[in-house]
Amino acid sequence: MTAGSRERVTVCLPDEEATHAWGRRLGERLAPDHTVALSGELGAGKTTLVRGLAEGLGTHARVKSPTYTYLLSYPTERGTLVHLDAYRLRGADDYEELLLEEQLHSPWFLCVEWPERVGTGSLPHPLLHLRLAAMPGTSGRQLTVEEGRLPPPA
Ligand SMILES: Nc1ncnc2c1ncn2[C@@H]1O[C@H](COP(=O)(O)OP(=O)(O)O)[C@@H](O)[C@H]1O
Ligand SMILES: [Mg+2]
Numbered sequence: 844m845t846a847g848s849r850e851r852v853t854v855c856l857p858d859e860e861a862t863h864a865w866g867r868r869l870g871e872r873l874a875p876d877h878t879v880a881l882s883g884e885l886g887a888g889k890t891t892l893v894r895g896l897a898e899g900l901g902t903h904a905r906v907k908s909p910t911y912t913y914l915l916s917y918p919t920e921r922g923t924l925v926h927l928d929a930y931r932l933r934g935a936d937d938y939e940e941l942l943l944e945e946q947l948h949s950p951w952f953l954c955v956e957w958p959e960r961v962g963t964g965s966l967p968h969p970l971l972h973l974r975l976a977a978m979p980g981t982s983g984r985q986l987t988v989e990e991g992r993l994p995p996p997a
Contacts, residue, residue, distance in 0.1 A: 844990075848946060850891070851987055851988060851989075852987070852993065853985060853986065853987050853988075853989040854966075854985070854986040854987075855871045855978060855983065855985060855986075856888070856975075856983055856984045856985070857976070857978075857981065857983040858983060859870025859891055860888065860984075860988075861973075861983070862888045862891045862892050862895065862984060863894060863895035863898075864895060865892065865895065865986065866891070866892035866894065866896040866897075866898075866899065866908070866933070867895040867896065867898045868895075868897055868899060868983070869892075869895075869950075869993070869994070870895065870896035870897065870898065870899020870900040870906055871899040871900075871902055871997065872899075872971075872994035872995070872996075872997055873899075873900075873922070873952060873971075873994055874994060875921065875949060875950030875951065875952065876949050876950060876952075876967075876969075877952060877953070877957025877965050877970070877971065878949075878953040878954075878955060878966050878968065878969070878970040878971070879896070879952070879953070879954045879955070879970075879971050879973065880936040880955045880958035880963050880966060880970055880972040880973065880989075880990075881893070881954060881955065881956050881958070881962070881973055881974075881975065881983075882957070882958060882959060882973070882974040882975070882989065883971065883974055883975035884976075887975040887976060887977075887984060888975045888984045889956045889975055890906070892958065892973075892975065892994075893926055893954045893956075893984075894927055895983050896924070896952075896954060897917060897919065897924055899919065899965055900919035900921045900922070900924055900932075900952060901921055902917050902918065902919040902924065903922065904917045904919075906924075906926065907980060908928065909926050909927065909928040909956075910922055910928045910930060910931075910983060912928075913927060913929075913931070913941055914926070914927050914928075914941060915930070916977055919954070921950060922949070922950030922951055922952055923947075923948060923950070923951045923952070924951075924952050924954065925942070925951060925952070925953045925954070926954045926956075927942065927953065927954070927955045928955075928956045928957060929955055929956060929957040929958060929960040929961050930956065930957040930960060931960075932957075932960045932961055933960070934960070934961065934962075935961055935962055935965040937961075938960075938961040938965055938966075944967045947967065949983045953966070953967060954962050957985045958972065958990065963990065968989060970990065970991050971988070971990070971991035971992070972988070972989040972990035972991055972992065973986055973987070973988060974986070974987045974991065
């Protein structure tokens with residue numbers, strides 16, 4: 844992982860395995876009661892990263908895309924992983940009908956795809972906001988830290 848000073852942290856993920864592995868390392872080090880917001884177009888690799896993160900938290904549960912269910916929870920060795928796809932939500936009110944911070948039982952780890960539908964300010968903090976995008980000229984992806992800090996390396 845690249846350490847940024849004042850510059851934005853950017854990571855190159857050449858293939859699906861790299862996205863998965865990066866998510867797994869994040870899951871291994873993420874502090875409990877944390878939100879990870881994942882921005883990026885359809886097919887950017889958001890769910891792939893959550894699958895890796897789930898593995899890093901210590902579950903082999905098959906993480907499904909929660910596009911039609913909005914919200915899926917998985918027990919892991921380190922706490923409950925809550926995976927929200929906000930694609931079809933229309934603002935913070937929709938979100939609050941679905942999930943209030945009080946409903947999260949510590950230790951929890953919340954991953955939110957399409958956080959801009961809700962606004963990252965409405966999501967529980969501390970929050971790490973990541974963005975996945977196509978890496979120009981390659982078939983890979985580029986990950987950028989938009990807000991918050993990556994956990995320190997192990
Ligand atoms: N770093 C990467 N390079 C190339 N393809 C990737 C990368 N990460 C994920 N993918 C692929 O992108 C596709 C969409 O991934 P997915 O995680 O479902 O995206 P999203 O949840 O953002 O819609 C999958 O086929 C996955 O294998
Ligand atoms: Mg997805």
